Amino acid sequence: MLLSELLGFDDIVIQCHDNPDADALASGYAMYWYLEKMGKKPRFIYRGLHEVTKNNLLIMIDKLEIPVSYVPDFDEKPELLITVDCQYGQKNVTTGAYENLAIIDHHQITVELPELSEVRINLGSCATVIWDMLRFEGLDVNEDTRLATALYYGLYTDTNRLTEVSHPLDRDMQDSLVVNKTVIKEMTTSNISLDELKITGRAILEYEYFDKYRYLIIQAEPCDPTILGVISDFSMETTGVDVCLAYYVSPQEIKFSVRTCTNEVHANEVASELAAGLGGGGGHLTKAGGAIRPEKLGCDNAEEIGDKVRGIFIKRMDDYFDKYEIIYAKDTTLDTSDMKRYEKKPQHLGYVKLTDLFPINSIVEIRTLEGDVNIRLDADKYLMIGIEGEIYPITKEKLESSYMRINEPYSRTFEYTPCVTDVYSGEKKNVLAYAKSVVSTGITHIYAKPLDRYVKLFTAWDEEKYYSGVPGDYIAVREDDPHDIYIISGHLFDELYKEV
Numbered sequence: 001m002l003l004s005e006l007l008g009f010d011d012i013v014i015q016c017h018d019n020p021d022a023d024a025l026a027s028g029y030a031m032y033w034y035l036e037k038m039g040k041k042p043r044f045i046y047r048g049l050h051e052v053t054k055n056n057l058l059i060m061i062d063k064l065e066i067p068v069s070y071v072p073d074f075d076e077k078p079e080l081l082i083t084v085d086c087q088y089g090q091k092n093v094t095t096g097a098y099e100n101l102a103i104i105d106h107h108q109i110t111v112e113l114p115e116l117s118e119v120r121i122n123l124g125s126c127a128t129v130i131w132d133m134l135r136f137e138g139l140d141v142n143e144d145t146r147l148a149t150a151l152y153y154g155l156y157t158d159t160n161r162l163t164e165v166s167h168p169l170d171r172d173m174q175d176s177l178v179v180n181k182t183v184i185k186e187m188t189t190s191n192i193s194l195d196e197l198k199i200t201g202r203a204i205l206e207y208e209y210f211d212k213y214r215y216l217i218i219q220a221e222p223c224d225p226t227i228l229g230v231i232s233d234f235s236m237e238t239t240g241v242d243v244c245l246a247y248y249v250s251p252q253e254i255k256f257s258v259r260t261c262t263n264e265v266h267a268n269e270v271a272s273e274l275a276a277g278l279g280g281g282g283g284h285l286t287k288a289g290g291a292i293r294p295e296k297l298g299c300d301n302a303e304e305i306g307d308k309v310r311g312i313f314i315k316r317m318d319d320y321f322d323k324y325e326i327i328y329a330k331d332t333t334l335d336t337s338d339m340k341r342y343e344k345k346p347q348h349l350g351y352v353k354l355t356d357l358f359p360i361n362s363i364v365e366i367r368t369l370e371g372d373v374n375i376r377l378d379a380d381k382y383l384m385i386g387i388e389g390e391i392y393p394i395t396k397e398k399l400e401s402s403y404m405r406i407n408e409p410y411s412r413t414f415e416y417t418p419c420v421t422d423v424y425s426g427e428k429k430n431v432l433a434y435a436k437s438v439v440s441t442g443i444t445h446i447y448a449k450p451l452d453r454y455v456k457l458f459t460a461w462d463e464e465k466y467y468s469g470v471p472g473d474y475i476a477v478r479e480d481d482p483h484d485i486y487i488i489s490g491h492l493f494d495e496l497y498k499e500v
Contacts, residue, residue, distance in 0.1 A: 001102070001104075001116050001117055002133070002136065003034055003133050003134065003136075004137060005116060006035070006080065006082065006102060006116070007035075007038055007040070009079045009080035009100065010040065010041075010079060011078050011079035011080065012035060012040055012041075012043070012078060012079065012080045012081075013042065013043050013044075013045060013074075013078040013081050013082070013098075014028045014031045014032055014035075014042055014043065014044045014045070014082045014083075014084060015028075015046065015047065015081060015083050015084075015093070016028045016044075016068075016083070016084050016085055016086065017048075017085060017090075017092040017093050017252075018046060018047055018049070018092050018093065018094055019048055019050055019052075019092070020046045020052065020057070020068075020085075021057070021085075021157060021158070021225075022057060022060060022150075022153050022156070022158070022187075023085050023125045023126050023127055023154035023157060023158040024046070024085035024086070024126070024154075025057065025060060025061065025068060025150065025154070026125075026126075026127045026150040026151050026153060026154030027085045027104065027126040027127050027130050027154060028044045028046075028068060028084045028085075029044070029064070029066045029067070029068070029150050030127065030131065030134065030141070030147060030150070030151060031044070031082055031084055031104070031130060032044045033141075033144065033147050034130075034134060034137070034139070037139070043069070044066075044067055044068045044069065045068065045069050045071045046068060046069075046070060046071075047070075047071060047093075047094035047096075048072065048092075048094050049072070051070045052070070054193075054224070055193070056187045056188070056190040056191050059183070059187050059190055060150065060153060060183075063146075063180075063183045063186070064146040064149055064150050065146055066150065072094075075096070076096075076097070077097035078098055078099065079099050079100060080098070080099070080100045080101075080102060081096075081098035081100070081102070082102045082103075082104065083101070083102070083104070083105070084104050084105070084126055085104075086105060086107070087103055087105055087107065087110060087113070087119070088101055088103060089110075089111035090110060090252075090293075090295070091251060091252055091294065091295065092252035092253070100116070101114045101116065102114065102116035102117065103116070103117040103118070103119065104118050104119070104126060104129055104133075105118075105126055105129070106119065106120055106121060106123045106124070106125060106126045106128070106129050107119075107121065107279075107280065107291065107293070108121055108278070108279045108280050108291075108293050109121065110293050110295045110296065118133065121280050122166075122167050122280075122282075123167050123170055124155060124158060124159040124164060124166060124167060124170040124282070125154050125155040125158040125159065125170065126154070126158075127151040127152075127154035127155050127158070127173070128155060128167075128169055128170050128173050130151075131151055131173045132169055141177070142176070142178045145178060145179065145180055146180070148177040148178050148179055149179040149180045149183055149184060152179045152184065153184060153187055153188075155170060155174060156184075156188070157225070159283070159289075160225060160228065160229040160283075160289050161188075161226060161229060162174065163229060163283060163284060163287035163288070163289070164257075164271070164282060164284070164287065164288050164289040164290070165283065165284070166268055166283050166284070166288070166371075167282070167369075167416075168367050168368065168369060168372075168416050169416065171367065171372065192224065192226070192230070196224060196227055199220055199221045199223045200220070200223075200227055200230055200231055200234075202220075202221070203218050203219065203221070203231055204218060204231060204234065204235065206218070209241070210314075210317070210318075212321075213242075213243070213317070213318070213321040214240055214241060214243065215241070215242060215244065215245065215321075216238070216241050216244040216245065217245050217247075217310075217313060217314065217317070218231055218244065218247075219247055219248065219249070219306075219310065220248045221248060222249070222250040223248055225255045225257075225289075228246045228247065228248065228255060228256065228257035228289065229246075229287070229289070231244075231257070232244040232245070232246040232257045232258065232259040233259060235259070236259045241261075242260060242261055242262045243258070243259070243260045243265055243270065243317075244260075245257070245258055245270075245274070245313060245317065247309070247313065249302065249305055249306045249309055251294060251302060251305075252294070253291050253292070253293065253294065254279070254291060254293075254294065254305070255289070255291050256271070256274065256275075256281075256289055256290055256291070256292070256313075257288075258270050258271045258281075258283070258287070258288045258289060259286065259287055260285075260286050261286065263285075263458075263463075263465070263466070264456065264466070266285045266288075266465075266466070267283055267284060267285060267288035268281075268282050268283045268284060268285060269468060270288065270317075270320060271283055271288035271289055271290045272290070273316055273319075273320050274290065274312075274313060274317070275290040275291065275292055277296070278292040278296040278297070278312075279291045279292035279293050284371075285371075285465065292309065297309070323453070323454040324454045324455065324456050324468075325453055325454065325455050325456070326455075326456045326458075326466070327455060327456070327457045327458065327485070328458045328463070329458060329483050329484070330458075330460045330463070330483055332485065333482050333483070334447070334475070334482070334485060336447040336477065338449060339447035339448055339449040339477075340447070340448065340449065340499050341445055341446070341447055341499065341500050342445065342448055342476075342498060342499055342500060343440070343442045343443075343444070343445050343446075343497065343498060343500050344440035344442060344444075345440065345496060345497060345498050346439050346440055346442075347387065347439065347440055347495075347496060348406075348408070348410070348437050348438075348439055349384060349385060349386065349387065349403070349410075349437070349438055349439070349440075350384070350385035350410035350412070350432070350435035350436065350437060350438070351382055351383065351384050351385065351394070351399060351403070351405075351410075351435065351437075351438050352382065352383045352385070352431055352434050352435050353381075353382055353434075354377050354381045354382065354383060355377055355378075355379060355381070356434050357420050357429045357431075357434055358377060358420070358422050358427075358429075360378060360379060361376060361377060361378070362376070362377045362422055362423075363375070363376050363422075363423045363424065364377060364420050364421060364422055364423060365420070365421045365423055366383070366391065366418065366419075366420050367418060367419050367421065368391045368416070369390070369415065369416050369418075371465075374423065379396070380395050380396050381393065382396060382399050383418075383431065384399075385410070385412075385431065385432070385435055386492075387412075387492065387495070387496070388414065389412070389414030389415065389416065389418065391418050391431070393461060399438070401441075401443065401444055401480075402440065402441060402443070402444040403438035403439065403440055403441060404439050404440075404441050405437070406438065406439055409436075410432070410435040410436055410437040411432070412432070417430055417431070417432055418430075418432070419431060444479070444480065445478075445479040445500060446477060446479060447476065447477050447479060448474045448475065448476035448477075448488065448493070448497065449475065450471075450472060450473070450474055450490070451469050451470065451473050451474065451487075452471055453471065454468070454470055454471070455468070455469040455475065455487070456469075457469060457475070457485060457487055459484075459485065459486060460483045460484060460485070467486065467487045468487070469487040470490075473487055473488065473490045474487070474490060474493045475487060476488050
């Protein structure tokens with residue numbers, strides 16, 4: 001859906017979920033700002049049993065002049081109702097009459113969506129969804145520092161102080177916004193009430209420790225989601241604890257936070273597996289989190305939901321640890337006797353010589369769907385661009401021995417366009433703008449076989465971050481380098497390789 005599609009309506013009401021949080025307020029504010037800018041006269045409301053009372057949100061509404069009204073008994077029938085940061089029909093949205101409905105959200109889809117909808121479940125906040133939609137319309141939210149500050153705070157709170165940011169679009173918005181730092185500081189230091197401080201202490205006292213895999217599970221009472229981060233961060237200071245999962249259960253949502261301190265467990269991967277099929281999860285390698293929708297659990301009351309969630313979390317945590325084999329490529333030589341020999345099919349791929357973007361010795365940040373990587377540039381550093389936009393490093397020697405450069409531009413469209421930023425100057429460059437084409441020579445061969453188990457592979461060039469392989473993916477090793485071991489996605493293998 002495009003925002004411009006909403007301009008055919010005149011009587012427009014924007015509604016966020018009951019008991020709104022910062023992301024809901026920011027998202028509704030952004031919609032209001034856009035519609036007013038386009039000559040409309042929208043109204044921004046929230047409903048439910050309770051008016052906003054949290055200090056940080058009252059500061060947000062006051063200092064950023066958010067034009068939201070609490071209307072518990074809204075009995076009108078607007079020409080267009082737009083719900084933001086929620087889906088009409090979910091438990092946390094008080095319903096009413098309307099002629100047309102539009103939904104903008106980032107949560108797991110649990111209702112039938114109308115034709116006018118934009119739901120991106122891979123983003124960390126609804127604020128990011130609307131920010132990107134505004135960008136597409138050619139608008140810059142930095143025209144209004146109050147709006148930019150609201151969007152930043154919406155992302156900040158919905159991703160647990162930015163620790164659970166996983167999608168590059170979230171990071172792009174975070175980097176681009178020009179905010180009022182004084183207001184941000186005032187809001188972020190007013191998050192926790194004295195009652196919530198007690199919640200933190202009570203939760204930690206009731207921890208469950210699972211010594212086989214060295215992880216903690218801590219259930220808190222319903223609270224501000226940032227408190228889960230406080231609980232799990234504090235708990236990670238404990239000797240013998242490698243992973244901590246903190247969560248709370250409410251009728252509207254089950255929120256959780258994950259922390260790790262071992263490079264053999266990625267917090268974003270744990271979060272994703274905990275929420276699989278029930279909600280969404282993501283974040284960084286060491287800090288992540290997510291949410292589960294109660295509607296997905298099929299329970300009738302809060303006690304049943306709590307019991308079921310605890311059982312799901314324990315089972316999924318144990319299953320996660322049980323199923324993976326860990327491989328360090330630098331210390332491993334694969335037995336190739338049961339592996340077939342392959343060569344790459346002719347395939348136009350892209351490559352970039354990083355010193356074409358920035359000078360030697362520059363410290364740059366490479367941003368991709370897989371995350372951010374900081375490196376210092378030298379003459380030997382190149383990037384390959386795979387057929388799905390994935391980025392991986394390659395040396396000049398291996399590039400020249402495995403691929404033939406061709407005199408054709410490299411032009412592809414991906415979900416997210418990788419970019420490189422100079423860490424010190426802040427200058428950002430689009431990787432594809434500098435990409436050139438190569439085609440496989442077929443000279444370099446690999447040995448490969450399908451995986452029949454889950455694998456975490458630490459490559460020879462990166463011992464801090466592993467690559468996950470699942471049954472059906474392929475594990476491969478270059479014929480000319482026994483420690484150049486890597487994972488190839490199962491759905492891409494036949495497209496990329498042929499047996500020789």
